[in-house]
Amino acid sequence: METILIIDDDDQLRQSFEKLLKEEGYAVTSAASGETGLDVLKKVMPDLVILDIRLPGMNGLETFKTIHQIEPKLPTIIMTAFGTTETAIEATKLGAFDYILKPFEIPDMLSVIKQALEAGRFMRSPVAMNGVPEKGLGEAIIGHSKSMQHVYKAIGRVAGSDATVLIRGESGTGKELVARAIYQHSLRSKKPFLVINCVAIPENLLESELFGYEKGAFTGAAHRRMGKIEQANNGTVLLDEIGDMPFSIQAKILRLLQEKSVERLGGREIIPVDVRMIAATNRDLEKALHESRFREDLYYRLKVVTIWLPPLREREKDIPLLTEYFISKFSKGIGIENPGISDEAKKMISEYPWPGNVRELANTIQKTLIFNRGAPIGPDDIAQTLGEKRINDETASVEDNQIFKQFIQKRLASYADGNVFEICMDDFAKMIIREALNMSHGNRSRAAKILGLSRPTLHSKIEKYGITLSTSVK
Numbered sequence: 001m002e003t004i005l006i007i008d009d010d011d012q013l014r015q016s017f018e019k020l021l022k023e024e025g026y027a028v029t030s031a032a033s034g035e036t037g038l039d040v041l042k043k044v045m046p047d048l049v050i051l052d053i054r055l056p057g058m059n060g061l062e063t064f065k066t067i068h069q070i071e072p073k074l075p076t077i078i079m080t081a082f083g084t085t086e087t088a089i090e091a092t093k094l095g096a097f098d099y100i101l102k103p104f105e106i107p108d109m110l111s112v113i114k115q116a117l118e119a120g121r122f123m124r125s126p127v128a129m130n131g132v133p134e135k136g137l138g139e140a141i142i143g144h145s146k147s148m149q150h151v152y153k154a155i156g157r158v159a160g161s162d163a164t165v166l167i168r169g170e171s172g173t174g175k176e177l178v179a180r181a182i183y184q185h186s187l188r189s190k191k192p193f194l195v196i197n198c199v200a201i202p203e204n205l206l207e208s209e210l211f212g213y214e215k216g217a218f219t220g221a222a223h224r225r226m227g228k229i230e231q232a233n234n235g236t237v238l239l240d241e242i243g244d245m246p247f248s249i250q251a252k253i254l255r256l257l258q259e260k261s262v263e264r265l266g267g268r269e270i271i272p273v274d275v276r277m278i279a280a281t282n283r284d285l286e287k288a289l290h291e292s293r294f295r296e297d298l299y300y301r302l303k304v305v306t307i308w309l310p311p312l313r314e315r316e317k318d319i320p321l322l323t324e325y326f327i328s329k330f331s332k333g334i335g336i337e338n339p340g341i342s343d344e345a346k347k348m349i350s351e352y353p354w355p356g357n358v359r360e361l362a363n364t365i366q367k368t369l370i371f372n373r374g375a376p377i378g379p380d381d382i383a384q385t386l387g388e389k390r391i392n393d394e395t396a397s398v399e400d401n402q403i404f405k406q407f408i409q410k411r412l413a414s415y416a417d418g419n420v421f422e423i424c425m426d427d428f429a430k431m432i433i434r435e436a437l438n439m440s441h442g443n444r445s446r447a448a449k450i451l452g453l454s455r456p457t458l459h460s461k462i463e464k465y466g467i468t469l470s471t472s473v474k
Contacts, residue, residue, distance in 0.1 A: 169309030172359030217266025243283025
């Protein structure tokens, strides 16, 4: 259970807030002054501090500076009234995670708390490289294979520099763990580390989230807001899923890399920032370049150093190590003894293709342990966990297979001298996209989520294939 320390002299707000956070599943402790809060912090190091700027005696800014000296990686959220926004911005420049204006909306505050706790875990949880699985503690990048040895060497060589790093690999291969390992072994390891998912944030909000905005920049912009890039000043930023970043925002990221400055929305002030940039993607950036969906100049700026993560199917010798690691880790997490695993189950796991890579393997082991209730893991347990997928793979309809076969044969006969493979793939892509749009009743955002694509990518494919629907497309 994560612990949150609230420091605020408003008894009613503090007590109400404490009750709310306990209902959300957090352990909460509180203090009415900065001095008392620091005493509590020294006795029980929390996972997050929520701090009011206006306090009796030692004010919030002084309290934060002391907290930051005690534990630089402890995330702190500043609460402030409209009249003290500039002070809160100053605290953020000094390393506070974010600031929230009073009175605040509860969903907004809970969202920022969740983000801050996650950032704290990323900064403080060590990522071991080539770790020992049986310890089952913390997180580790596991593997003795030759391809993983290359990854470890690359992390070691690049971590001490400020070079921009592009991490590439299929979904589930561990790109975020590699980024965290680079950060933790870097000269900026005591400074902020922020992860920004370019897909999770809606396109119309991503720019303001990254670069901030000035008061009056748009409807609802009632005050100045620092962006995530500014908040991470002197630290490290991971731009996850950068291959899905909207084209319009890519130019601003390029400017950040070239000029080391940002400009808030609605503002003219050039704000210098010093951040180390790490980017990650599972997309084919070269194809995106060819289709004019990704800037060529940004592409070359990002790939100063490129680290490729191999898919799990190319690391077969690492699968038993990963399996043992996840059994140990998740057994501890759910409070049971390590049940062990049979050789037959290990063989089944090693022979499975794992299209979801390490993430899929981890989820499979966790689910197996939950339903296995502490008994040794056997092949039947793995088969049951993978059951739905295995049944679907092994009992595909003969009629469906025959239809696909006839379709392919027809194409092969019709395009004997052409690029048959690309034509067939385009035909299948068009059918899949059309069906996803039909299932979502023309809602492109929902269809993109079903397909695992960003909305801009889906839009470009709709245009490419000339797809039209009888339903209204949103």
